[in-house]
Amino acid sequence: MLKRKGFLLGAVGGLGIASTKNVFAAALGQAPLAGLPGSNDRVLVIVNLQGGNDGLNCVVPHGSSDYYRYRPQIGVAKSEVLAIDANVGFNPQMGSLKGMYDKGMVAVVQGVGYPNPDHSHFRGTQIWQTADPVGYGTTGWLGRYLDAVEAPNANLFNAVAISDVLPEALIAQKTDVPAISNLATYGLASDKNTATSAAFASLSGATGERFTSPYMSHVSEIVDHARRGSQELPKLIAGYKTQASYPATQLGRSLALAAQIVGSKLGTRIIYVQHGSFDTHTGQRAAQDRLLGEFSNAMAAFYDDLAAHGNEKRVLTMTFSEFGRRVGENASRGTDHGTASPLFVVGANVKGGLYGQAPSLTDLDNGDLKFTTDFRSVYTTVLEKWFDRPTAGIVAGTFPTIGFA
Amino acid sequence: MPDASYRPAGPLPNDPFGAYAGPWNRRLAAHLLRRAGFGGTPAQVDALAAQPMNAAVDGLIAFPATPNLTDGPPDLPRVYDQNGKSLLAPGRRLGQGQGRAAVPRVDESAILPASAMASAAMEQNMVGIPPQPGASPAPGVDDALIAKRKALNMARNQADLAITQWWMGRMLATPAPLQEKMTLFLHGHFTSAYRQKGITAQQMLAQNNLYRQNALGNFGDLTLKVAADPAMLRYLDNYVNVDAHPNENFARELMELFTLGHGNYTEQDVREAARAFTGWTLTRPYIVGEFVFDPSKHDDGKKTFLGKTGNFNGTDILNVIFNTEAAPRFLATKLLGFFLYSDPEPQLVDAFAGLIRRNRYDLKPVMDTLLRSKIFYSERAYRALVKSPTEFVIGTMQLAGIDKVGPPVIQAMRRMGQTLFYPPNVAGWSGGATWLNSQTMLTRENFAGALMKSPGAMKAPFLAALNPSVAPKTIAETLVNAVVQGDTSPGSYERLVSYLDGSGVSADGMLSGENYDERIRGAAYLTMAMPAYQLA
Numbered sequence: 001m002l003k004r005k006g007f008l009l010g011a012v013g014g015l016g017i018a019s020t021k022n023v024f025a026a027a028l029g030q031a032p033l034a035g036l037p038g039s040n041d042r043v044l045v046i047v048n049l050q051g052g053n054d055g056l057n058c059v060v061p062h063g064s065s066d067y068y069r070y071r072p073q074i075g076v077a078k079s080e081v082l083a084i085d086a087n088v089g090f091n092p093q094m095g096s097l098k099g100m101y102d103k104g105m106v107a108v109v110q111g112v113g114y115p116n117p118d119h120s121h122f123r124g125t126q127i128w129q130t131a132d133p134v135g136y137g138t139t140g141w142l143g144r145y146l147d148a149v150e151a152p153n154a155n156l157f158n159a160v161a162i163s164d165v166l167p168e169a170l171i172a173q174k175t176d177v178p179a180i181s182n183l184a185t186y187g188l189a190s191d192k193n194t195a196t197s198a199a200f201a202s203l204s205g206a207t208g209e210r211f212t213s214p215y216m217s218h219v220s221e222i223v224d225h226a227r228r229g230s231q232e233l234p235k236l237i238a239g240y241k242t243q244a245s246y247p248a249t250q251l252g253r254s255l256a257l258a259a260q261i262v263g264s265k266l267g268t269r270i271i272y273v274q275h276g277s278f279d280t281h282t283g284q285r286a287a288q289d290r291l292l293g294e295f296s297n298a299m300a301a302f303y304d305d306l307a308a309h310g311n312e313k314r315v316l317t318m319t320f321s322e323f324g325r326r327v328g329e330n331a332s333r334g335t336d337h338g339t340a341s342p343l344f345v346v347g348a349n350v351k352g353g354l355y356g357q358a359p360s361l362t363d364l365d366n367g368d369l370k371f372t373t374d375f376r377s378v379y380t381t382v383l384e385k386w387f388d389r390p391t392a393g394i395v396a397g398t399f400p401t402i403g404f405a
Numbered sequence: 406m407p408d409a410s411y412r413p414a415g416p417l418p419n420d421p422f423g424a425y426a427g428p429w430n431r432r433l434a435a436h437l438l439r440r441a442g443f444g445g446t447p448a449q450v451d452a453l454a455a456q457p458m459n460a461a462v463d464g465l466i467a468f469p470a471t472p473n474l475t476d477g478p479p480d481l482p483r484v485y486d487q488n489g490k491s492l493l494a495p496g497r498r499l500g501q502g503q504g505r506a507a508v509p510r511v512d513e514s515a516i517l518p519a520s521a522m523a524s525a526a527m528e529q530n531m532v533g534i535p536p537q538p539g540a541s542p543a544p545g546v547d548d549a550l551i552a553k554r555k556a557l558n559m560a561r562n563q564a565d566l567a568i569t570q571w572w573m574g575r576m577l578a579t580p581a582p583l584q585e586k587m588t589l590f591l592h593g594h595f596t597s598a599y600r601q602k603g604i605t606a607q608q609m610l611a612q613n614n615l616y617r618q619n620a621l622g623n624f625g626d627l628t629l630k631v632a633a634d635p636a637m638l639r640y641l642d643n644y645v646n647v648d649a650h651p652n653e654n655f656a657r658e659l660m661e662l663f664t665l666g667h668g669n670y671t672e673q674d675v676r677e678a679a680r681a682f683t684g685w686t687l688t689r690p691y692i693v694g695e696f697v698f699d700p701s702k703h704d705d706g707k708k709t710f711l712g713k714t715g716n717f718n719g720t721d722i723l724n725v726i727f728n729t730e731a732a733p734r735f736l737a738t739k740l741l742g743f744f745l746y747s748d749p750e751p752q753l754v755d756a757f758a759g760l761i762r763r764n765r766y767d768l769k770p771v772m773d774t775l776l777r778s779k780i781f782y783s784e785r786a787y788r789a790l791v792k793s794p795t796e797f798v799i800g801t802m803q804l805a806g807i808d809k810v811g812p813p814v815i816q817a818m819r820r821m822g823q824t825l826f827y828p829p830n831v832a833g834w835s836g837g838a839t840w841l842n843s844q845t846m847l848t849r850e851n852f853a854g855a856l857m858k859s860p861g862a863m864k865a866p867f868l869a870a871l872n873p874s875v876a877p878k879t880i881a882e883t884l885v886n887a888v889v890q891g892d893t894s895p896g897s898y899e900r901l902v903s904y905l906d907g908s909g910v911s912a913d914g915m916l917s918g919e920n921y922d923e924r925i926r927g928a929a930y931l932t933m934a935m936p937a938y939q940l941a
Binding site (some may be wrong): 008030068120122123126129136137161166168177179186187188189193196199205206207209211213214215216219220222223225226228281282283331332401 | 410413414439542554601602789790811814822829833839841844850854857896897901903907930931935936937
């Protein structure tokens with residue numbers, strides 16, 4: 001047992017993944033391998049801007065005097081804005097993303113929201129994750145996509161969340177998605193001890209117990225899935241060489257891992273990363289500008305890395321935040337929970353530009369922006385145009401597609 | 406991975422709610438304590454097994470007095486003064502005059518100074534980790550105001566942590582486990598959540614005590630009390646439900662999630678019920694508001710609700726609801742799904758609904774019958790549920806004899822998918838297969854491993870009784886009986902023995918005085934890794 005393990009590790013390090021195909025096929029059952037169908041497919045990367053990203057200081061309506069009237073202290077000065085046109089432009093910290101925009105790699109979808117907005121972080125996040133502003137389902141929109149395409153459950157990495165907790169968006173009926181907060185702690189602590197690890201492998205399986213339970217096989221399958229995933233992922237991605245200089249931030253590390261997973265061709269279709277906190281009730285300029293700068297720089301490094309491996313056209317990245325923020329600033333130079341905000345769609349296959357209407361600053365709803373693009377239009381576009389998949393069973397209702405993909 | 410049905414296979418017994426008269430043993434006593442409690446210690450299981458089944462159930466149903474337990478943590482931090490005035494200075498807001506409706510808007514940020522309300526940051530704060538640097542103030546901002554907000558935010562975090570630690574401590578220590586289990590059921594049924602809509606820890610605590618006081622009381626009476634509960638009035642917005650602008654949130658969830666279930670009422674019924682609950686509000690300031698009926702905001706007109714017509718008030722609405730066929734069936738489905746098994750058969754639900762109706766919604770005789778029934782002790786029900794994170798964590802701590810609920814325990818619970826006082830939405834926790842995914846299971850296993858490695862674990866009596874002179878076979882038998890009541894295969898038992906005596910893994914050596922402690926802890930952890938341990 002010990003020897004065999006050592007052999008596998010050596011094989012990956014020395015020969016690279018592709019040439020050890022047969023060894024892994026035996027070790028992993030039907031686990032994904034480079035060169036297998038699906039491994040060169042398109043990938044969706046979701047960047048969740050947690051906490052409610054203030055849209056108005058992100059894509060700044062610098063042509064509007066109302067904006068400066070509502071934001072006397074925290075407004076982004078016209079001279080600072082990285083102008084897209086005479087009306088809107090990027091936050092000054094987003095130079096890298098502006099550079100990608102100028103190359104046609106960034107779509108800015110303006111005024112994204114949904115009817116009857118909820119100002120709670122949790123409920124707002126849940127609505128985006130489930131694509132259901134009314135009900136309380138138990139699956140996410142991306143989970144339903146995985147179910148719809150019958151992503152093989154034998155593949156341990158159909159989708160990967162680089163997060164502490166599995167986001168609801170990735171909860172599926174037929175597929176289990178791992179959540180990895182960082183590679184060092186991903187897995188069972190007991191696997192560090194050879195004897196305990198070996199015993200765990202046989203004891204956690206269902207082996208003819210003296211009772212039956214409808215959940216029995218499910219429990220042991222999930223544990224086995226989780227354990228094998230955590231053991232195999234580091235080996236499967238070990239051959240990848242990162243070829244970009246990522247910022248030393250959480251998001252930088254997450255996207256570096258995402259590029260590594262994409263480049264290792266595991267058949268992964270969706271990768272979910274998080275960035276925040278954008279909940280800027282106080283001192284917003286310092287906090288949000290820094291976060292937007294981190295996002296912008298990490299995205300540039302991510303696409304450099306992808307391009308160095310020829311993967312930039314395979315990957316479409318989409319941001320979302322549970323809500324934007326109030327139009328008027330508050331007394332502590334921050335903003336409170338609001339409604340619509342812009343989101344970004346990035347990739348070498350994206351048709352860059354401005355999409356949707358910038359929300360009106362004169363026609364407000366209780367001091368909040370009125371949304372102009374339903375978020376389910378963005379999802380519909382991603383599903384139909386990027387994944388070539390009808391929305392039936394994934395997003396309820398019919399929403400027009402947007403031209404970015 | 407939720408799936409269509411996790412209903413047990415095979416036919417129902419005749420007269421499923423008839424009294425069970427079969428054999429009584431440790432396995433069934435442990436089953437009873439897992440369902441009517443959180444698992445308990447091996448000694449508690451032994452004590453239940455030593456008396457007849459009826460006596461065991463008597464002891465759980467008649468809650469013993471709990472003089473050593475409190476109804477809340479001491480010195481719960483507040484974010485408002487004695488008069489209910491927020492300790493946060495009101496903020497200036499531009500845009501406030503922009504067409505604001507007469508109905509006060511519901512937004513936690515109007516009350517909460519939360520610089521750390523983002524989900525991840527918030528959850529971390531809840532367990533005492535300082536906020537992420539995301540909200541550091543810009544130079545020149547009113548430092549005093551920001552300092553005040555930070556201090557208040559910290560107080561909120563401490564309060565949230567305190568009530569969670571307090572409740573879990575109560576679950577661990579209580580001599581009346583069914584009382585806490587029913588409280589957990591009701592918390593997931595009549596959901597409210599702290600930090601939403603400005604709900605305070607104090608209000609969540611009061612709601613929790615309401616559930617505890619009515620744990621085996623009358624479900625109809627409790628529903629009425631819930632409709633007047635401050636946390637609920639805020640959570641589902643009924644405090645702003647006024648005749649001029651009815652707010653349907655509470656009326657809708659009352660029917661959909663609390664009493665009838667979807668499909669048993671119409672949209673018109675929702676509107677009419679909302680009118681009947683107008684004026685059921687809170688005294689100001691809301692943050693310390695008490696229930697009050699405000700006749701000036703109540704719509705006293707005629708309503709037609711579920712086919713009945715009258716000048717209904719909220720109480721009348723509840724009376725109509727509880728006289729439907731759907732209401733007892735809905736409660737039966739929820740109780741059986743929580744205490745018996747998933748997706749119970751329609752005929753089983755109907756029989757249990759009849760029991761509920763005959764007992765006029767008194768929970769005590771209903772639960773009493775369930776816990777003594779043939780179906781409850783059948784193979785169908787045995788280990789037919791997935792332990793919730795609360796059951797897994799409390800049960801494991803009871804087993805290991807650890808009684809301190811530190812922030813890492815609550816953090817682990819969050820990663821297992823259950824933060825007490827913070828249900829994921831108004832529908833509560835879905836349970837069953839939704840507890841199971843790679844990340845939640847790795848967290849469960851690592852939690853059990855970490856707990857068994859902690860210094861206190863070896864003080865648990867069943868572990869302390871083991872010593873280096875005890876044979877590996879005896880140790881394995883003790884562990885398998887204490888942790889999973891023997892519910893494993895002969896092969897797994899042998900494998901545990903070989904782990905203990907070191908055979909087959911010579912690199913780690915044979916069991917000896919030196920590695921003894923580590924090997925016992927490892928074997929206890931491995932016993933918890935058996936699939937049976939995840940099942941209630």
